[in-house]
Amino acid sequence: MPKIGIIGGSGVYGVFEPKETIKVHTPYGRPSAPVEIGEVEGVEVAFIPRHGKNHEFPPHEVPYRANIWALHELGVERVIGITAVGSLREEYKPGDIVITDQFIDFTKKREYTFYNGPRVAHISMADPFCPEMRKIFYETAKELNFEVHEKGTYVCIEGPRFSTRAESAMFRQFAHIIGMTLVPEVVLARELGMCYVNIATITDYDVWADKPVDAQEVLRVMKENNYKVQEILKKGIPRIPEERKCGCADVLKNAFV
Numbered sequence: 001m002p003k004i005g006i007i008g009g010s011g012v013y014g015v016f017e018p019k020e021t022i023k024v025h026t027p028y029g030r031p032s033a034p035v036e037i038g039e040v041e042g043v044e045v046a047f048i049p050r051h052g053k054n055h056e057f058p059p060h061e062v063p064y065r066a067n068i069w070a071l072h073e074l075g076v077e078r079v080i081g082i083t084a085v086g087s088l089r090e091e092y093k094p095g096d097i098v099i100t101d102q103f104i105d106f107t108k109k110r111e112y113t114f115y116n117g118p119r120v121a122h123i124s125m126a127d128p129f130c131p132e133m134r135k136i137f138y139e140t141a142k143e144l145n146f147e148v149h150e151k152g153t154y155v156c157i158e159g160p161r162f163s164t165r166a167e168s169a170m171f172r173q174f175a176h177i178i179g180m181t182l183v184p185e186v187v188l189a190r191e192l193g194m195c196y197v198n199i200a201t202i203t204d205y206d207v208w209a210d211k212p213v214d215a216q217e218v219l220r221v222m223k224e225n226n227y228k229v230q231e232i233l234k235k236g237i238p239r240i241p242e243e244r245k246c247g248c249a250d251v252l253k254n255a256f257v
């Protein structure tokens with residue numbers, strides 16, 4: 001049973017040669033694609049491409065609940081979310097990696113929870129990301145000599161459109177990076193007591209710099225930097241301890257009404 005799951009974002013539709021592909025049915029429908037099981041440097045890992053194998057799910061239609069449920073059902077305890085993001089700051093440059101530490105939710109109409117009643121839960125989201133995995137992946141990226149930011153606030157917009165210049169100027173006041181998929185993915189993982197880490201690759205300067213971002217730019221820059229994500233995963237995954245000492249599962253202790 002894989003204890004580690006990877007959700008690949010734009011430009012990341014596979015990370016290993018799968019030994020097995022499992023079609024999982026969940027109470028929330030099917031995941032974005034059958035779950036691939038394989039190995040990263042000898043560690044068993046599950047993989048789902050967030051937008052589907054052929055990028056057929058836009059960010060507001062990704063079956064987030066089915067993806068997280070499927071990984072949980074397969075025994076995954078730790079989720080690594082790979083994302084492409086825009087930069088809202090000069091010093092966060094295209095090609096840099098960010099190990100996100102906070103998010104701000106500007107999405108509008110998604111399925112945000114597994115607890116729609118009669119079971120009611122209010123999960124703490126003060127520190128949304130797994131401290132153990134954040135440390136491992138930051139140190140790994142640093143050792144690999146990649147430009148990496150230890151922290152960054154990710155503002156998640158509804159999409160699928162990009163922001164206006166006015167929106168981007170507002171987001172720049174309080175966030176470092178911008179994307180369309182972190183919420184509700186991280187929230188749902190925490191609702192099931194799973195660890196979640198976000199490894200974000202910066203692909204553009206959104207729309208506040210001279211040339212406004214477009215989708216082709218995101219995919220091109222992601223392709224150019226894909227090797228960084230692969231190397232970080234290869235070197236970082238074997239460093240993840242078997243037993244969790246991070247306390248991510250403890251958020252469930254006092255969450256239920």
Ligand SMILES: CSC[C@H]1O[C@H](OP(=O)(O)O)[C@H](O)[C@@H]1O
Binds near residue numbers: 009082182215218
């Ligand atoms: C392809 S451009 C916009 C698209 O890219 C990002 O996807 P992901 O977070 O899955 O890497 C962004 O959030 C949008 O969904």
Ligand SMILES: Nc1ncnc2[nH]cnc12
Binds near residue numbers: 178
């Ligand atoms: N500028 C941007 N806005 C929203 N999502 C993105 N994904 C990559 N770049 C983005």
